[in-house]
Amino acid sequence: MAMIILSDVRFFVATVLFAGLLGGCAYDPVYTPWAEKLNYAGLTPMTTDDVSLLLGTPPSRCDDIAPTPSTEMFIGNIPARDAPPEVLSLWPDGAASMAGIRKGDIIHKIGDTKVSNLSEAIAAVREQAKFDQPLTVVTNRGVHTIVPRRPKEAKQCYWEVSGGMAGKSGGFGYADNYGATAGTSSSFQHRFFRATCKFWDGKAAGCNWNYQK
Numbered sequence: 001m002a003m004i005i006l007s008d009v010r011f012f013v014a015t016v017l018f019a020g021l022l023g024g025c026a027y028d029p030v031y032t033p034w035a036e037k038l039n040y041a042g043l044t045p046m047t048t049d050d051v052s053l054l055l056g057t058p059p060s061r062c063d064d065i066a067p068t069p070s071t072e073m074f075i076g077n078i079p080a081r082d083a084p085p086e087v088l089s090l091w092p093d094g095a096a097s098m099a100g101i102r103k104g105d106i107i108h109k110i111g112d113t114k115v116s117n118l119s120e121a122i123a124a125v126r127e128q129a130k131f132d133q134p135l136t137v138v139t140n141r142g143v144h145t146i147v148p149r150r151p152k153e154a155k156q157c158y159w160e161v162s163g164g165m166a167g168k169s170g171g172f173g174y175a176d177n178y179g180a181t182a183g184t185s186s187s188f189q190h191r192f193f194r195a196t197c198k199f200w201d202g203k204a205a206g207c208n209w210n211y212q213k
Helices: 032-039 047-056 118-128
Strands: 061-064 073-076 086-090 107-110 135-141 140-146 155-175 178-199 204-213
Touching: 032 178, 032 204, 047 155, 047 178, 047 204, 073 118, 107 118, 107 178
Parallel strands: none
Antiparallel strands: 061 155, 073 086, 107 135, 135 140, 155 178, 178 204
């Protein structure tokens, strides 16, 4: 079975999901490709225009939010949930990249905490990363010092795409010696796709989504 790796996007941890397992839903020819692309929004930084182009509509709104400290690297644990955390990608000129961390590095320790899997790495970053304060990260290639930088702008944007309605309808009839009746029955639901993305200085830090087929 393909492994689903969950993440906390506030700390730029990569989300890796596979087609056919997205949200536990069956494959949808329209919505699933959007979801797959948004899962990797942080690995290949997207702007609000990029997300709008993907979904075919501008955001319904964008709000200023308080940023959270980030290492500006994306980690995962492929192929197993209990595998050591691995650096999957870094932002060019980001804090981790400037500290000398490279794609493919295996992380053994964050700050004063040894980590052996993704969950432990997320918790260590959450507890110890502070803006403008050094954070040591020990990898298979040595010790690196990351200094999380506060973005000048932090926003959260929302998209909602309506796909119309899907359902079924039918009719019924009844007749006896006293007369006749007729009517209809129906069952409909709205199709929609909703997405929420956080942006640090115009680049997507990560996205969440849900949809109704």
